[in-house]
Every structure is written in C-alpha cells, then in structure tokens.
Amino acid sequence: MKSMIRILTISLVTVLLFMSCKEDQPSKPSDMDISYSTNLIDSRDNPVINAIVNIHETDKSDVIATDTSDEDGFISFDKISVPTENITFSISHPLYNSLNLNYSDIDNKKNGSVTLEDKKDCCGSIELTIKDKDGNVLKNVEVKVRQNKELLKKGTSDENGKVKFEGLCLEEYNLRLALDGYKVIEETINIENCDDTKLIDFKMISTQSDEDTCCDGVFIFKPKDKDGNILNGTKVYIYKDGKVIEDPLVENGSAVQDSLCEGKYTIVYKLDGYENKEVQVEIGCDEEKTLEHTLEKKSDCCDGKVKIIVKDDKGNVLKNAAVRLWKGKNKLTELKTDANGYIEFKELCESNEYSISIFADGFEEFEFGFDLACNKELSFEKKLTTKEDCCDAILKFIVKDNKTKSSLEDAKITLKLNGKVILEKKLTDSEGEFLAKELCIGNYTVIIEKDGYKRIETSWKIENCDTFQETFSMEPISDCCNGKVKITVKDENGNVLKGVTVRLWKGSKQLTELKTDANGYIEFKELCESNEYSISILSEEYEGQEFKFEIGCDKELTFEKKLKVKSDCCDAILKFIVKDSKTKSALEGAKITLKLNGKVIFEKKATDKEGEFLAKELCKGKYTVI
Structure with missing residues (x-):
C-alpha cells in the first residue's frame, strides 16, 4: 500500500478529513502522482538490460523522468506528477527497435511485461561451448555480452556447457565468462553476418591449477598480394584441433592474435577476389611469430577500384571519416579518409552486392549501394549532413570515499544541462558507479550527495559525443560514520515478519528503505553520529510503528519491534510546510499540534530550517491542525 503525501502551506488552524490511505481513491486518477514499474523483455523472453526509458509530456520534448533497466530488465518510476493522458514513454536500446507508448498502453501491461523487438540489422547470433582444461563441460558459467563497456x-x-545469444548487430562485442573456482575469460568477437550462428569454444582454467599454461604466444598476420602489398580486409581463421578458435581481420597492415597456447595450428586466409590459402604453423611456448603469406587472385575480374571523397554540407573535405565497405551483409573492410577527405578501395571483384556506409562525428550517417563491373573504376563524392545536435555522449560516474578509496553505493547524482535538471538523484550501484547516457553537448553541473559526506558540486563540459569516465572522491563530514542499526520485526505473538518495509529517516528526509528478510531482519550500515535519526515500519496487515534513536560514534544498536494487527488504515503521511504569508520565507521552529477526532496525537512539534515537518503513519479520521 503506497502512502499519500499532501503538502500544506499553513497560516491558520486547519481542519482535515482523511478518507483513505490509498492513492486510487480520488475520482480522477490522472490528477494523482503516478508510480509504475515493469520488466522489459525481448521476443525470446530474455531481459532487456540497460534500456533507457524516458517519460515525456505529450507534444513536449522535455524529459520529466528517466530510468535504465537493470540486469533483470526491471524499470520503475515514482510520483510522476503529470496527468496520465499527457504522458508518453520512450524506450531505446542499441539492439532493439525504439518504442513509444502512451500511458494507457503501458497501464494495460501492469501485470505483464513490455516486449522490445530486435532491430532488422541485429540478426547475428553466437553459441558458446564452455569446458574445463580436461574437456569436461561446465554449466552455470555466467556470460556477459558488452559493447563499449556497457x-x-x-x-x-546449460548442462551441455552451451549458451546462445541472438539478436546481435553486425558489430564487435566483448565477452566475459566467469565461474567460481575458474579464471575469468574476457575476449572480443566480431559478428560478420546473419547467415550462420558463430560457434565459439572456450576452455576455462581452474584457479587452483598449477598447470603451466604456456599460452602467451602471438601470431602477427601480414597477407600480401604478388606485388608485396598488404591485403587489408583479409579474414584469418585460426583452427586448433579442427575447430575455429579465433578469426581476426587484417586492418591497417596487419592482424594480431595473442594468448595462443603452444602447439600446431591451421591458418586459413579468406579475401573476396582471392583464392583461399591454408597453411600449417607451429608456435612454441610464448613465442611471437610473424606470418607473411602471398594470396593468389581468384579471377581476372578482381581489379576494380572505388574512390570516394567525403565532404560536409558546405563542401569542406572531412578528415578521419570512417568509410566501411560491405558485400551483402558482410563488412569487408573499413578505412579512414585522409587530409583531403579521400579513401580508395582496390582489387574489388565484379559484383552488384557492394554498399558503403560513412560515419563522422557530428554528422548524420550516410549509406549507398553500387554495382561494379569487371575491373572498372568508380568515383563518388558524398556530402554529409550536420547533425542537429549531438546527444549520445556517455558519462560514467565512479564515486569513492576519498580516504578509504572504497566505492560508495547509493550516492545520489543530479545532472543539470545549462542550469536545467535532466537527471535527479540517481543512485550509484554497489561498485559506486552510475552511467549517464544520451547526453547532449553543453555545460553541465554535477551534484553528488550522500549522507555522512560533504556535497560535491562541480562543472563538466561536453564538447563531443564520446564516452567519458570520471572518478569523484567524497569527503566524510566526520570520521564517525561506521554506525550500524539492526532491527528484527515480529508480530504480537513473537513470530518474525518477512517483507515488512522499514524506512530510515534523518530529520524530515528519508534516507533509504529496506524490506525485512525471512528472519524479519534488516540492517542499516555506515550511519554517522547523530541524534536526528528515526525509523518507520510499515506493513499492509499490521499497524505501523515509528521511533527515534540517537547513535554515537561508530556504535551499533539493536532493536526488536512487535507490530499489532491492523484494525484500520494508518499509513497516511502529511507534510507541513510553514511560511511567512508576506515574505513567503520558510519559518523554522514553528510548533505544530495535531488532533485526531479531538484527541492530541502529537504536540508542538517544531519545523526544521526549511519550515517543514513530516507527520507519518496517520489513520483515517478528522484532524485539527494547530
């Protein structure tokens, strides 16, 4: 049951009548604060991780709330104070089609999940088979697929040591394999086509193994044509015991493959327009070996050439624009334009399946296809359109204690762009990290807050849409911030209560909220020395309970609280804000008395420096406010 919070500006004795503790009682639900949560899944019922969900007011571009789905695909929003008929949800993710929904669409899915469909171009798949060094399959290996650290x-x-991922775009990814008792494996792979599932075998080494792995060998591949020119775009397939273990691409004059174990390998070179070449190579323990093999042309129609000049929309040449050459769905190679905006693809075979994609920072992507006849030469000049605004920068926050260097979980991050709040009080994870995505160019104000630490406020300027990382060190207000409070919640008969909500407050500010475990137990850690703490305990079936406590420097307190079975609803919340009626300034120390049906329930409670006082766990009834 969610609490209802009403805010009053008080200038005289007020009479209130609480009819309910529920949010769904008013006749116009669209006028109330909205709370919503759901799970995002893909078409295979897998969780969609790190999707960005924004809430907009209809026909307005401003984002009024945002959340990022966690590793279970879960998102949640609380207290969105906008009429429901004016709310639009937008969901975006690199692998899935963007989705825009009205509140009515979302509300109908309240008891289910929201499904995202794969992007058309995200049609690749990989299947991993994981074994130990003796060839035994390993189950329960956790495998994570990342891109740009996300x-x-x-x-x-599974029981066969296999795990499969589908719906991957034709791009590069990082795989991380982890299992207790084994060394972590991290490896980069490239998805090149949608026709076949990429099969990859992994061997995990026990952390207890004293085996001399002898697995730091290196191959440097430099395939050439008959004239000695390096053949960029050559795909190199490395076989071990009849299975492909790596498939690097020759770019910028070479391809390098490291972490190779001592032994014999089969190397197969493949390049469009050239005959496949297979060679046997042996590498010693931790040896580095450079391989320079010559490839033979496949036919007489493979001397085609494509020249491209890239310019902006004003006719100025663009240096370092990325130009990718594709044949069907397979990327053959990628080049960067020189100082004259120029690149050249050589030795192309006759085909009608070629296409080009061009990328440059600050400009819209450009794509086009072309047919190339036997040994013909084509020239193109392409102009890129300037992006209206660059809004895909990423800022990774890492928040630490400046003395212990330990990560700070639940630090609250607020981000302002040119003075306007775009993210508010987003919490760092257990590693002290938070990822702010889809940031536009501009001047930002970063505000970081955590109980027991001095507030950080600093400026950050984003000039391009790159990925940034910054570590912020927070200074403790005092050294007395290792206090601990342990609470066990039971019913009147002494039975422990699971799933009870326990909120920790400091003055009128809620710091955090926990649920009791199967033993009716919760624990609040890293509490600073203070006499302003209080606890409120809430349950749908039991009457709430509230109590204050004072904690000394790094002390530990233990409480056992028993709840009475509810006879009525008693978890409404009333927030008082007291101001001078002329100056509108907050009045500290104003004394508030509250009576329920004529009976005083609290007397002369003082407002804080912001003129606020929070009355919690109020039952239905007729109140007098003095």
Missing part, C-alpha cells in the same frame, strides 16, 4: 545481454551455460 552490458547488453547475459546468460548462463
């Missing part, structure tokens, strides 16, 4: 998918190997 987690996109996760899975666990």
Whole structure:
C-alpha cells in the first residue's frame, strides 16, 4: 500500500478529513502522482538490460523522468506528477527497435511485461561451448555480452556447457565468462553476418591449477598480394584441433592474435577476389611469430577500384571519416579518409552486392549501394549532413570515499544541462558507479550527495559525443560514520515478519528503505553520529510503528519491534510546510499540534530550517491542525 503525501502551506488552524490511505481513491486518477514499474523483455523472453526509458509530456520534448533497466530488465518510476493522458514513454536500446507508448498502453501491461523487438540489422547470433582444461563441460558459467563497456545481454551455460545469444548487430562485442573456482575469460568477437550462428569454444582454467599454461604466444598476420602489398580486409581463421578458435581481420597492415597456447595450428586466409590459402604453423611456448603469406587472385575480374571523397554540407573535405565497405551483409573492410577527405578501395571483384556506409562525428550517417563491373573504376563524392545536435555522449560516474578509496553505493547524482535538471538523484550501484547516457553537448553541473559526506558540486563540459569516465572522491563530514542499526520485526505473538518495509529517516528526509528478510531482519550500515535519526515500519496487515534513536560514534544498536494487527488504515503521511504569508520565507521552529477526532496525537512539534515537518503513519479520521 503506497502512502499519500499532501503538502500544506499553513497560516491558520486547519481542519482535515482523511478518507483513505490509498492513492486510487480520488475520482480522477490522472490528477494523482503516478508510480509504475515493469520488466522489459525481448521476443525470446530474455531481459532487456540497460534500456533507457524516458517519460515525456505529450507534444513536449522535455524529459520529466528517466530510468535504465537493470540486469533483470526491471524499470520503475515514482510520483510522476503529470496527468496520465499527457504522458508518453520512450524506450531505446542499441539492439532493439525504439518504442513509444502512451500511458494507457503501458497501464494495460501492469501485470505483464513490455516486449522490445530486435532491430532488422541485429540478426547475428553466437553459441558458446564452455569446458574445463580436461574437456569436461561446465554449466552455470555466467556470460556477459558488452559493447563499449556497457552490458547488453547475459546468460548462463546449460548442462551441455552451451549458451546462445541472438539478436546481435553486425558489430564487435566483448565477452566475459566467469565461474567460481575458474579464471575469468574476457575476449572480443566480431559478428560478420546473419547467415550462420558463430560457434565459439572456450576452455576455462581452474584457479587452483598449477598447470603451466604456456599460452602467451602471438601470431602477427601480414597477407600480401604478388606485388608485396598488404591485403587489408583479409579474414584469418585460426583452427586448433579442427575447430575455429579465433578469426581476426587484417586492418591497417596487419592482424594480431595473442594468448595462443603452444602447439600446431591451421591458418586459413579468406579475401573476396582471392583464392583461399591454408597453411600449417607451429608456435612454441610464448613465442611471437610473424606470418607473411602471398594470396593468389581468384579471377581476372578482381581489379576494380572505388574512390570516394567525403565532404560536409558546405563542401569542406572531412578528415578521419570512417568509410566501411560491405558485400551483402558482410563488412569487408573499413578505412579512414585522409587530409583531403579521400579513401580508395582496390582489387574489388565484379559484383552488384557492394554498399558503403560513412560515419563522422557530428554528422548524420550516410549509406549507398553500387554495382561494379569487371575491373572498372568508380568515383563518388558524398556530402554529409550536420547533425542537429549531438546527444549520445556517455558519462560514467565512479564515486569513492576519498580516504578509504572504497566505492560508495547509493550516492545520489543530479545532472543539470545549462542550469536545467535532466537527471535527479540517481543512485550509484554497489561498485559506486552510475552511467549517464544520451547526453547532449553543453555545460553541465554535477551534484553528488550522500549522507555522512560533504556535497560535491562541480562543472563538466561536453564538447563531443564520446564516452567519458570520471572518478569523484567524497569527503566524510566526520570520521564517525561506521554506525550500524539492526532491527528484527515480529508480530504480537513473537513470530518474525518477512517483507515488512522499514524506512530510515534523518530529520524530515528519508534516507533509504529496506524490506525485512525471512528472519524479519534488516540492517542499516555506515550511519554517522547523530541524534536526528528515526525509523518507520510499515506493513499492509499490521499497524505501523515509528521511533527515534540517537547513535554515537561508530556504535551499533539493536532493536526488536512487535507490530499489532491492523484494525484500520494508518499509513497516511502529511507534510507541513510553514511560511511567512508576506515574505513567503520558510519559518523554522514553528510548533505544530495535531488532533485526531479531538484527541492530541502529537504536540508542538517544531519545523526544521526549511519550515517543514513530516507527520507519518496517520489513520483515517478528522484532524485539527494547530
């Protein structure tokens, strides 16, 4: 049951009548604060991780609330004070089609999930088989798929040591394999086509193993044509015991493959327009070996050439624009334009399946296809359109204690762009990290707050849409912030109560909220020395309870609280804000008395420096406010 909060500006004795503790009683639900949560899944019922969900007012571009789905695809919003008929949800993710929904669409899914569909181009798949060094399959290996350090998918190997990921775009990804008792494996892979599932075998080494792995060998591949020119775009397939273990791409004159174990390998070179070449190579313990093999042309129609000049919409050449050459769904190679905005693709075979995609910071992506006849030369000049605004920068916050260097969980981050709040009090995770995505160019104010630490406020300027990372060190207000409070909640008969909500307050500010475990137990840690703490305990079936406590420097307190079975609803909340009627300034120390049906329930409670006082766990009834 959610509490209802009403805010009053008081200038005289007021009479209130509480008819309910529920939010769904008023006749116009659209006028109330909205709370909503759901799970995002893909078409295969897997959780959609790190999707960005924004709430907008209809026909307005301003974001009024945002959340990022967690590793279970879960999102939640609280107290959205906008009429429901004016709310639009937008959901975006690198692997899935963006989704825009009205509140009525979302509300109908309250007891279910929201499904995102794969992007058309995200049609690749990989299947991993994971074994130990003796060839035994390993189950329950956690596998995470990341791109640019952002987690996109996760899975666990089954009884056959297999785990499969589908719906991947034709791009590069990082895989991380972890299992207790084994060394973590991290490896980069490239998804090149949608026709076949990429099969990858992994061998995990026990952390207890004293085996000399001898697995730091390196191959440097430099395939050439008959004239000695390096053949960029060559795909190199490395086989071990009849299975492909790596498939690097030759770019910028070479391809490097490290972490190779001592032994014999089969190397297969593949390049459009050239005959496949297979060679046997042996590498010693931790040896580095450079391989320079010559490839033979496949036909007489493979001397085509494509020249491209890239300019902006004003005719100025663009240096370092990325130009990718595709054949069907397979990326052949990628080049960067030179100082004259120029690149050239050589030795192309006759085909009608070629296409080009061009990327440059600050400009819209450009794509086009072309047919190339036998040994013909084509020239193109392409102009890119300037983006209206760059809004896909990423800022990773890492928040630490400046003395202990430990990560600070639940630090609250607020981000303002040119003075306007775009993210408010987002919490860092257990590693002290928070990822702010889809940031536009501009001047930002960063505000970081955590109970027991001095507030940080600093400026941050984003000039381009890159990924940034910054560590913020917070200074403790005092050294006395290792206090601990342990609470066990029971019913009147002494039975422990699971799932009871326990809120920790400091003055009128709620710090955090926990649920009791199966033993009716919760624990609040890292509490600073203070006499302003209080606890409120809430349950749908039991009457709430509230109590204050004072905690000394790094002390530990233990409480056992028994709740009475509810006879009525008693968890309404009334927030008082007291101001001078002329100056509108907050009045500290104003004394508030509250009577229920003529009986005083609290007397002469003082407002804080912001003129506020919070009355909690109020029952239905007729109140007099003095």
